[in-house]
Amino acid sequence: MPPTSPPAAPALFDAAMARFAAEPPALPLAVAFSGGADSTALLLACAERWPGQVEAWHVHHGLQMAADGFERHCAQLCARLAVPLRVRRVDARHAPGQSPEDAARRHRYACFDALAQAGQALAAIKTVVIAQHADDQAETVLLALSRGAGLPGLAAMPASWRRGGVTYRRPLLGVPGPAVRAWLRARGESWVEDPSNGDARYTRNRIRAQLLPALEAAFPQFRATFARSAAHAAQAQQVLDEVAAGDLLACGHPPAIAALQSLSRPRQANALRHWLRRDHGQQASAAQLEALLGQLAACTTRGHHIRLKVGQGFVERQDGAIDWSPES
Secondary structure, three states: OOOOOOOOHHHHHHHHHHHHHHOOOOOOEEEEOOOOHHHHHHHHHHHHHOOOOEEEEEEEOOOOOOHHHHHHHHHHHHHHHOOOEEEEEOOOOOOOOOOHHHHHHHHHHHHHHHHHHHHOOOOOOOEEEOOOOHHHHHHHHHHHHHOOOOHHHHOOOOOEEEEOOEEEEOOOOOOOHHHHHHHHHHOOOOOOOOHHHHOOOOHHHHHHHHHHHHHHHHOOOHHHHHHHHHHHHHHHHHHHHHHHHHHHHHHOOOOEHHHHHOOOHHHHHHHHHHHHHHHHOOOOOHHHHHHHHHHHHHOOOOOOOOEEEEOOEEEEEEOOEEEEEEOO
């Protein structure tokens, strides 16, 4: 019987929540709650399992008329469950050259940071749970492939991580999306549908509507195999990060040009990516990194000038080293 057939589907969700509870989250916890099917199911399950220890965090992105309705739906469900609801409103419009999805994600996590800090004066939230599931993970891998991403992109979404003193967890990454909805239907629960999820202008939506059904037909186990590939990529990236940290320690702070030149070109690229991400929170494009490597290779005289746009600023030569500074 296929794993998402109606009799088995609710059990898949229940099994995932049982595994989550077997390694219990630090309480109290917050559920990132959009009002959609996935976060609705997660909120219901957490509120039942840990009554009085759960609150909901809703981000009103201000991007569409339906957003006010989303908030009302969330407030009604939270009132029924006696779960506190905290709402943050943001203008999540994207900047020129930035993807709408990336802009919304950045605003969302900034809201989570603010909510976590605000809660420290009350009952400090120890864990935030997010309802992304196996289909979301597969979409993320395919999206990364479509963009020619490296290992960080192919590693997709981690099951847990720390941010600002709070643990974030994704307990549903092994659950197919249809199984989440089957669990809700079995309980007679409703949810809101984001109209933008059907907008074919977004690559992720085209992947969901066109590629996932084809993969389901050709490779029924694709969710599990994609998840394994993502885990392998994450493990390999961890090794590369450790190599980069050692190389940067030898190169100094900021990195000395001569020390970088002593590394092979792939190790230079790995060290520079790690340096930009770790020390400056920047992600260099493939073209930017290739240009920087070319400038480093050509830097053989004291008078060689380096000033390259990388991320949201510039990498510049400072005597015998390079450093990054934000765009003024």
